[in-house]
Amino acid sequence: GESVGLHLPTLSVQEGDNSIINCAYSNSASDYFIWYKQESGKGPQFIIDIRSNMDKRQGQRVTVLLNKTVKHLSLQIAATQPGDSAVYFCAENGWGTSYGKLTFGQGTILTVHP
């Protein structure tokens, strides 16, 4: 079946550095992607989303890049802070009869050292 996966399970950075978290997806028909942050003991928190008609989208300190040619998604966090330490998931929305079915990647643990 189709799946969404991550290249790196863990990422350790220094405070102030930029972080990049990567995600590969396999369903070329996918047209909507979301990045979530999950802190310990909490539910996933929406960070940013992107539709397949876009290559790049920016938020506050975050940028998502979508490369449909190689089916790759990335999340860039600028000036990473200790509060950014969490597990980050990419997710792919199903389409057609699977609208609403989010399929999550395995997650990347981001650790930010002061």
Next chain:
Amino acid sequence: DTEVTQTPKHLVMGMTNKKSLKCEQHMGHRAMYWYKQKAKKPPELMFVYSYEKLSINESVPSRFSPECPNSSLLNLHLHALQPEDSALYLCASSQGVDNQPQHFGDGTRLSIL
């Protein structure tokens, strides 16, 4: 604070008990979801409700029974659960199912004895 409220936050139950998980949102969203998340794993979809009708059931065992009494509420009724059902149960909502961000509650941590 999340705008999706789940109760209780923690639940311990025996395999013969019947209990319910509750989820509420007041964002006017018309789609609601149940996910199951095991430790160190991503959330996995269980059920999708769209306009109060069940639209997706991911082959979930019948010991889990969802209910959507109105557009703001979503319940998950539990009966005769197994120890492997111990997990974090997450509720989410979105404006619609078609390419709208889902917003999650903080979950109910369920332990089956």
